[in-house]
Amino acid sequence: MRKLRSLLVLAGVVVATTVHAAGAWTVTTNPAAEPQAKAASAGGLRVGEYACYGSRNRIMIGLSVKVRSPGHYINLDSTHVGTYTIEGDKVNFHDGHMNGQQGRELNDGNFRIGVQAVCQPYLARSGHK
Numbered sequence: 001m002r003k004l005r006s007l008l009v010l011a012g013v014v015v016a017t018t019v020h021a022a023g024a025w026t027v028t029t030n031p032a033a034e035p036q037a038k039a040a041s042a043g044g045l046r047v048g049e050y051a052c053y054g055s056r057n058r059i060m061i062g063l064s065v066k067v068r069s070p071g072h073y074i075n076l077d078s079t080h081v082g083t084y085t086i087e088g089d090k091v092n093f094h095d096g097h098m099n100g101q102q103g104r105e106l107n108d109g110n111f112r113i114g115v116q117a118v119c120q121p122y123l124a125r126s127g128h129k
Helices: 031-041 122-126
Strands: 004-010 013-019 025-029 048-053 065-069 072-075 081-087 090-095 102-107 110-113 117-121
Touching (some): 048 122
Antiparallel strands (some): 013 025, 072 081, 081 090, 090 102, 110 117
16 A cells, blocks of 8 residues: 655644545644744745855856755755854854855845855745745
């Protein structure tokens, strides 16, 4: 018998739904994920890939990161890990390929970095779901 499982976020809480054979289903929440969901809704960074765009909306690969968990990131090649801290509307990167960089104007998971680059969750800009 095959099960179908999906994850979704409802009101900032990660919810897992499992559809069992014969149409029965269960819903569970993941309390461990709640602090991360709340951090993102409060202006923090969301787990996932961030793409950064410069002038003329050109993607800037060297600034792009994957947020692995609250406070931790890795470059797109998965070769350099680092940490980040958030202070007000600033994102300070430590270690990794972004060591010493500071994002500013953090708002709803988006931030600016450098002279004119804008970084945001990748799927938000691309329109993919």
